[in-house]
Amino acid sequence: MKTILTGIRVNSEPTLGNYLGALLPMVRLANEHKNDYHINIFVPDLHSIISDVDGDLQKNLVRSLKIYLAAGLEPNENVHFYRQSRVPAHSELMWILNTVATMGELSRMTQYKEKSEGKTSVNAGIFTYPVLMAADILLYDAEYVPVGEDQFQHLELTRNLAMRVNNRFNTELFVPPVKTEEQVKFMTVGNALRIRDLQNPEKKMSKSTKSENSKIMMSDAPEVAAKKIMSATTDSLAKIQYDMFNQPGISNLLQIEALVNDLSLQDVISTWAGETRYGDLKQKVASSVKTMLEDFQNKIAQIPDATIYEYLEMGEVYANGVANKKLAIVKQAFGLC
Ligand code: ATP
């Protein structure tokens, strides 16, 4: 059985954009494929400590997994939750792959360039974390790794490292993940979707945006989120239609309305066609978002921490089993045993 692998970032709370654009599509993908694939959902806590963590890492990771369940993930025996730091093979394989990756290729990583730019001191983890990511993937022969565009380059690096090792030993030691174009096809939903900043709808909503009114956090009080929608920037055309170029604010509201209610965008556009009162649309979207958040937050409150730890412990038994087996073969090839 093949493996789909995804890491969940636990450094901070997701925005409505992260939720609708990344989390929900991943949950759908997992539910859709969990009978014919292993679904590895891991917490890359070793990656987390490369940069600042908002709050407490342990609390965040429990909450992040609850978010997956509240978003509708229905785990079966093929869905595995685990913490990267509880599977030591990740760190060990990373070291081995460090001897395969070159300084040149790591220096070319855009993420590294962006994250180190202008800084006088940069921790070495920022430079080498793509190698850890390669280990995360290759230990499980994971062919599908749904990631955002910003990670495509790292996925290509993973493929290159896998093929380099395979060539060196003339065996199929590693299964390289499929090419990014094929990953995108497999993932279909969510790729092009960008929820916009509520105040500056020309930009996408981002959690790092300073202005609180620009973004809705999944932990926002539902009332507060509704107010943010009510104060969203629109335009003066007095026409409710989907036109991201000329009316990004209104288009964004239509988009949110569709996604939050699980309706097709086309249906929502038709419902509002010919309408002119932006206040009415805002009120409807505000109420939809409020209801969604109430429901989501209630679900989270009902999941005990113990449930998450049970999933993690089960998943870690599975992950250690698979990862150690792969690591043993790799160590043998490298003459380490
Ligand atoms: P930051 O401001 O720190 O970059 P972010 O909100 O852009 O935060 P990321 O951590 O960069 O979030 O991305 C997490 C995931 O959410 C990625 O898969 C990304 O494609 C997706 N995503 C981010 N912003 C949006 C958005 N506005 N709409 C839809 N998906 C989004």
Ligand code: MG
């Ligand atoms: Mg981002």
